[in-house]
Amino acid sequence: MAATVDPDRSAWDVIVLGGAAAGENAAQYASQFSGLSSVLVEDALLGGECSYWACMPSKALLRPVEVVDAAAHLPGVTAELRAAEVLARRDRVINHLDDGSQVSWALGAGIDVVRGYGRLAGERTVDVTRPDGSVRTLTARHAVVVDTGSRAAVPDVPGLRAALPWTSRDVTTMREVPRRVVVLGGGVVACESATWLRGLGASEVSVVHRGDRLLSRQEPFAGELVGEALREAGVRLLPGRNFTRVKRSDPAGTGHGRVHGGEVTVTLDDGTVLVADELVVATGRVPDTEDIGLDTVGLDPGGNLPVDDHQCVRGVAGDWLYAVGDVCGRALLTHMGKYQARIAGEVIAARARGAAELPSSAAGHVGLPQVVFTDPEVGSAGMTEAQAREAGVDVEVVEYDLAALAGTYVLREDYRGRAKLVVDRASDTVVGATFAGAGIAELVHSATTAIVGRIPVSTLWHVVPSYPTVSEIWLRLLETLRARRHEAGRE
Numbered sequence: 434m435a436a437t438v439d440p441d442r443s444a445w446d447v448i449v450l451g452g453a454a455a456g457e458n459a460a461q462y463a464s465q466f467s468g469l470s471s472v473l474v475e476d477a478l479l480g481g482e483c484s485y486w487a488c489m490p491s492k493a494l495l496r497p498v499e500v501v502d503a504a505a506h507l508p509g510v511t512a513e514l515r516a517a518e519v520l521a522r523r524d525r526v527i528n529h530l531d532d533g534s535q536v537s538w539a540l541g542a543g544i545d546v547v548r549g550y551g552r553l554a555g556e557r558t559v560d561v562t563r564p565d566g567s568v569r570t571l572t573a574r575h576a577v578v579v580d581t582g583s584r585a586a587v588p589d590v591p592g593l594r595a596a597l598p599w600t601s602r603d604v605t606t607m608r609e610v611p612r613r614v615v616v617l618g619g620g621v622v623a624c625e626s627a628t629w630l631r632g633l634g635a636s637e638v639s640v641v642h643r644g645d646r647l648l649s650r651q652e653p654f655a656g657e658l659v660g661e662a663l664r665e666a667g668v669r670l671l672p673g674r675n676f677t678r679v680k681r682s683d684p685a686g687t688g689h690g691r692v693h694g695g696e697v698t699v700t701l702d703d704g705t706v707l708v709a710d711e712l713v714v715a716t717g718r719v720p721d722t723e724d725i726g727l728d729t730v731g732l733d734p735g736g737n738l739p740v741d742d743h744q745c746v747r748g749v750a751g752d753w754l755y756a757v758g759d760v761c762g763r764a765l766l767t768h769m770g771k772y773q774a775r776i777a778g779e780v781i782a783a784r785a786r787g788a789a790e791l792p793s794s795a796a797g798h799v800g801l802p803q804v805v806f807t808d809p810e811v812g813s814a815g816m817t818e819a820q821a822r823e824a825g826v827d828v829e830v831v832e833y834d835l836a837a838l839a840g841t842y843v844l845r846e847d848y849r850g851r852a853k854l855v856v857d858r859a860s861d862t863v864v865g866a867t868f869a870g871a872g873i874a875e876l877v878h879s880a881t882t883a884i885v886g887r888i889p890v891s892t893l894w895h896v897v898p899s900y901p902t903v904s905e906i907w908l909r910l911l912e913t914l915r916a917r918r919h920e921a922g923r924e
Contacts, residue, residue, distance in 0.1 A: 438472065438545040440569070447471040447781055448559050448573040449580060450551045450725065453481020455758035455770035456580030457535075460544045462778025469575065469785060471544050474551035474561055479535040482582055482602075483767040485527045490605040491625055493526040494519065495806045498632030502808055503871065506845035516610050516633045527606070553577065553726030557753050560726070576753050576781045579738060579746070580774070581725055583718040583759035588617075588676070596681035596697050598712040604630070611711040613637040615699050617676060618715030619647045624659055624807045626713055631666050639669040639707055641699075646672065648811060652818065652867040654832075654851045655811040659869070661849075662808050674701045679712065720760045730754065737762030742793040744777035752784065764801055772797050800881040804874045809850055812877040815865035815884040818855050827858040831914040835870040838909065839901035844872055852876075852906045856914070862887045872903050879904065890914065 447463040449456040452475030460471040478485050497519045504512035528534060539546050549561035549569065557573040585600035587593060598617075599607075604626050610633045616623050619642025631638045640647075640663070647656035647663075647670075660670055682695035699707040723735045730749055732738070738756035739747045740763070746754040755777045758770030776794040783791050805811040821828045835841050835850030842848060850870020857864045866880035883893060894911055898904040 438547060442545075443570060444572045444574060445470045445472045445545065446574045446785065447576050447578065447778075448551075448557075448571055449473050449578045450553070450559060451475060451481070451580035451582060451758075451760075452479040452535075452539075452546070453580055453582050453758060453770075454483045454767055455774040456481070456578065457539065457544070458771045458774035459578045459580065459755070459757055459778045459781075460539070461542055462775045463576070463578075463781045464543055465778075467782035467785060469782060472547055472571065473539060473544060474547050474549065474559060474571070476548065476550040476562075478530065478532040479539065479546065480532055481580075484532075484535065485530055486602040486605050488767050490523050490527050491629070492806060493523040494605065494629040494633065495625060497522075498629050499806075499808060499871075501632070503845065506847060514633070519633060520608070520610075523606075530606070547571070552724065553579075553729050553754075555729050556751065573753070575785050576755055578774070578777055578781075579722075579725065579754070579756040579760055580758050580770075581721040581760050583720050583765065585714065586717045586719045587714050588716055590676045590679055592679040592681075593676065593712075593714070595684065596679045596712060597684050598679075598697075598714045600714055601626075604713050610634045611709070613696075613709040614639070614711050614713060615697070615707050615709040616640045616713045616715060618642055618713075618717075619644050619649065619656075619672070620715060620717070621648070621805050622715035623713070624648060624663070624805060626715060627663055627668050628666075628807050630713075631663075631668050637669070637709070638667070639671060639709070641671045641674050641676065641701060641707075643675050644672065648805065650817075651805075651811055651813055652853055652869075654853070655805075655813075655867060655869045658809055658849060658851065659805070659807045659811060666808070671701065671705070674703055674705070676700070677702050681712075718759065718765060720762065722760060742795040743780045743791055744773050744794060745780070755781070763798060766801075766803055769798070769801065796885055800885040802877045802881040804877055806874070809870045810873050811867070811869045812873050812880075813865070813867040814877055814880040815863070816855060817865055817867065818853070821855050821857075821864055826855075826864060828864075829856045829858050829914070830854065831856070831910050831917070833906060833909045833913055835868070835873070835903070835906055838903065838905050840903045840905050841870065841872075843901055844903070852910060854910050854914070856890060860887065861890050863890070863893070868906070870903070876904060876906065879907065 446469035449460045452473035464471045501512045501514045504510045549563045551561045554560040559571045561569045678700040681697040727734045740761045744755045757773040779792045802814045832853045836848045852868045855865030863883045
């Protein structure tokens, strides 16, 4: 699609370098309540990773697997999964990789769109290289917001890059389900990918990860429950191991979701040899900052852009350069990037009108909600027990078996799950919560509310959950905590 604004226009109040979900929010909030003009500079698809290659397609693939699994645990209910139809629905969810609706939204919201690859070219200046190679220079009266995102990290393993491995983009947009797959990594992308690959019909799925457990940034029981479920589903887990060599016979093919003609052979550090049709690399992400002109404003290319609580980039004079989303490294989660963008947009608007008080993103980063859509789901907010102790918090923890609830028994008679709260003794407020089990995703917002709102445990006692629902776990956790304190003479 060609540029959607006057090709001779060169100045806006706000330029957003990168038009992913966070960038869209930054442009919207900078202009929505202030009348500032804004433009999104994007050379790929407006809406970015989440809309087309991450959050949306992955959940479109996981939801049918979840429904079939739920049906299998309910007497009298049957469900059939047809992989081709699931992939077709996934395509509709991501609009067949067409961003026309996103562009229409932006223009309808008064946000301009310029197509091309943008690079900083000095203070408040962005050079945009058009598809035809010509360069257009844009200037910002008030601010430039960087939302260039991140890309999948591919380890430097002999033969790995030459084997053309799949990254998260490929596995979410695959055109067919491979028969044999090896997944490298033990985090969110690895666990979710293994879940839908096996659920959609891959006959052999192996997950190789260096740590001793999956989802190592979560409470230990979360990774244990997910690992147990993956094994029961037929996924082979190989913890504490890594690749040493990769070789693909007759590599060929390009584009997302390709299935190559030659099989891939993976050798592990303990000598184990795995043979598969596809290899998925899910070993983290690196910020896309190497080629966006950071040197022109006195910053080193590559790495995260450090920001303050106004999302303003540190080390740049004049408070005009901001960064949001993965590129600033504060929380690689779409909803957190969009939150940062809302704050950045409001700060830019406030500074433009000379306001003395500026919005801050500090409070929102305390909550850090996240859901891993595996089977079982894992939801968390705030800190784990280990993180809280490392931060010097005097913690009190309480756990409860989710299977002991009436609400979970109704979901499935063989329910398995666990919940945990981390409480700060000094303030008697929740600073962390983790839930693992079917149907727990919606619990995360209540936990986030309790953490960000610093609601005392004594007040949470009066927040009555509906019966019979999974949210009754809050009552059981608080009852357990109260009983323990009573026994200790502290209540």
